[in-house]
Amino acid sequence: MLEKLGFLLFLWTALADPLCEPGASNAYKVRLSIKTALGDDAYTWNQHERYFFRSTIAFAMRKHFPERLFQESNVVICDETPRVSFWFVVTSPDDTTQLVQKSHLETALRKSRQRINSAFLLDDYTLEFIGISPTLAPPVTHDTPPWLIVFGVVMGLVVVGIVVLLVGSHIQKTRKKTEKPSIEEYPGETRQRRMENGNNGVYNVSFLDEEGNTHM
Numbered sequence: 001m002l003e004k005l006g007f008l009l010f011l012w013t014a015l016a017d018p019l020c021e022p023g024a025s026n027a028y029k030v031r032l033s034i035k036t037a038l039g040d041d042a043y044t045w046n047q048h049e050r051y052f053f054r055s056t057i058a059f060a061m062r063k064h065f066p067e068r069l070f071q072e073s074n075v076v077i078c079d080e081t082p083r084v085s086f087w088f089v090v091t092s093p094d095d096t097t098q099l100v101q102k103s104h105l106e107t108a109l110r111k112s113r114q115r116i117n118s119a120f121l122l123d124d125y126t127l128e129f130i131g132i133s134p135t136l137a138p139p140v141t142h143d144t145p146p147w148l149i150v151f152g153v154v155m156g157l158v159v160v161g162i163v164v165l166l167v168g169s170h171i172q173k174t175r176k177k178t179e180k181p182s183i184e185e186y187p188g189e190t191r192q193r194r195m196e197n198g199n200n201g202v203y204n205v206s207f208l209d210e211e212g213n214t215h216m
Contacts (some may be wrong), residue, residue, distance in 0.1 A: 064108035
C-alpha cells in the first residue's frame with residue numbers, strides 16, 4: 001500500500017505542471033540571493049513570497065499586453081530549490097495550454113525589471129533572470145546634440161582668437177605712434193637746431209661783424 005502511494009506521489013509530481021520544465025524553450029530560470037542582498041534583514045522565501053513573485057510577473061505581462069488579463073495563475077513555477085532558484089513559464093490567459101513565447105516574456109521583464117526588483121528589495125545581480133543581462137541605466141539624452149556643443153565651443157575659440165589678434169594689432173599701432181615722434185612733422189625746428197650747433201657750414205653773422213670792426 002505504501003509503495004502504491006509512493007508511486008502515485010511520484011507520478012503526480014512528474015505530471016504536475018507539465019508545461020514548466022527546466023531548460024524548456026519558453027522557460028526562464030530565476031535565482032534570488034536574498035541573504036547576500038539584505039544580510040540580517042533577509043526575509044524567508046515561502047509560499048507567500050512565491051505568490052508575490054507570480055503576481056509581479058503577471059503585472060509585467062499585463063503592462064506589456066494591456067489588452068490581455070494575465071493572472072498569477074498564468075505564472076507556473078517548477079524545479080524550485082532551497083537556495084531559492086526555480087524555473088517558470090507564463091501561460092496564455094486565453095488558453096492555459098499555450099505558453100507565452102520567450103521573446104515576449106523577455107521584453108515584458110525588461111520593461112518592468114525595476115518594479116520587480118523593488119518589490120523584493122533586490123537588484124539585477126541579486127534577483128537574476130538567467131539569460132537576461134542586467135538592466136542598464138537609461139542612456140543620458142541631451143537637449144542639444146553633442147556635436148553642436150563641440151562646434152559652438154570651437155567657433156567661440158576662433159572668434160576669441162580673432163578678437164585678440166585685432167585688439168593686439170591696434171594696441172601695437174597706438175604704442176608706435178605715441179613712443180616714436182615723426183621727424184617729418186617738425187622739419188623747420190630740426191633744421192634750426194642743426195644751424196645752432198654749427199652744422200652745414202653756417203657761420204655766426206654777429207661774430208663776423210665784430211671781427212670787421214676790429215680791423216678798421
